Amino acid sequence: MSDSKLGEWITNSTESLFLSMVRAPEDKKAMAEDENYEDFNPAFTYPIYGEDETIYGFKGLRIDLRFASGSLLNSLSVRWDEKLQSNTVDSVEPKLREFLPQDVETDEETFHKRVEEDALNFRPLGQLIHSYTRPSPKFKGKGKLAPTNVVLDPENEDAVVYEVYHTRRDTPGFWKYHQRMQIFIPLYIEAGSYIQEDESDWDFMVLYEKRKRTDASHIPTYHFLGYSSLYNFYYYPEKTRLRLSQFVIIGPCQRSGHGSELYKAIYNYVLSQPHIGELTVEDPAEAFEDLRDKNDLMMLLSNETFIKEAFGEDAVSHGGGRVGKIGKVLKSKKGKMGPPVEKGWAEKWRVKLKIAGRQFFRLVEMLIQMHIDPLDERAMKAYRLQVKERLYRFNFETLMQVEKEERLEKLQQTFENVQQDYKRILNLVK
Secondary structure, three states: OOHHHHHOOEEEHHHHEEEEEEOOHHHHOOOOOOOOOOOEOOOOOHHHHOOOOEEEOEEOOEEEEEEEOOOOOEEEEEEOOEEOOOOOOOOOHHHHHOOOOOOOEOOHHHHHHHHHHHHHHOOOOOEEEEEEEEEOOOOOOOOOOOOOOOOOOOOOOOEEEEEEEEEEOOOOOHHHHHHHHOOHHHHHOOOOOOOOOOOOOEEEEEEEEEEEOOOOOOOEEEEEEEEEEEEEEEEOOOEEEEEEEEEEEOHHHOOOOHHHHHHHHHHHHHHHOOOEEEEEEOOOOHHHHHHHHHHHHHHHHOOHHHHHHHHOOOOOEOOOOOOOOOOOEOOOOOOOOOOOOOHHHHHHHHHHHOEOHHHHHHHHHHHHHHHOOOOOHHHHHHHHHHHHHHHHHHOHHHHOOOOHHHHHHHHHHHHHHHHHHHHHHHHHHO
């Protein structure tokens, strides 16, 4: 078979896999026309179908992986227009089934019946730790889109309620649920992998959309939007370090602020637990690192006590607003932030806020860059030396392998790159 003919039988696996969060017909009535959680593609399929993300031997291939929107009961079907009669055809369904639980439904009628049953009976496992509201994408009877920055009372007919639940690995019934939702890890997190069955020291935060049916029953139904897994480590001398390992929001709900709400729920939970000494993040992707930086900065800027100590008692936000408002912060000469920052003071706040060392001192550097006068040579030199000191310690082994002159050049170049990146992150906050 010629190369051109061969190409006709090669399909992109990511484009051929369609995910659907299926709701019962009655629950769809509460949704706006532009809300669509069905037929969306994942970000990756290489963990399933190989690095090239291709499937050979089919034309018109379509793989449908459906989920009951709350219980996440799986349904799988594979269809095609043409298939080669050859033993070299790639395996499609068996490869995907390796990543799914055993109770995958294949009969469509049975699946939709289960969707209705689960909608009435499913309730999130664990403890509710955070909730927030958003205006419905449409105001009922008003015929226009709702502004996204309006906070509504949960009982308002135009409000959509979102809730975050905390569970443990050993929460009764949760591991079976986890086996259904973990498929989103390889589909959305690059190099993401499944948690081992015998690992027990895991916490989970699961995000749901909560809607009331529009019929007379007003029954609340819950719909999965994403989750995070966190591992418990020993933290000297008698506490726990919680390491955020996996963090995923399903495709249609990304870039809508839900990731920030889930992260805030995790962080506030950490602050509320005396036995947890610190929150860390395992090898964060760039998009998550931005989300983390933005929310951590906003948290610090909204902490009036921290801001006054950092920039002086007369510290105010740019424009004369209240302390902590997002904006350029002015300082008096009495502030602890310097530059250089008073290290003992910074460490006291780092421990209090339970933020890992490297992350906290990056945030401090961002705040200094936010307010520093670039024409103040003394302050700029102190800031530059403070950042370079941290970079030197962090990259010590690598820097020791080059000559002093090259080492200084690399430090300066890295400092300039850090400055540019901080500028980008600060623009996200503003």
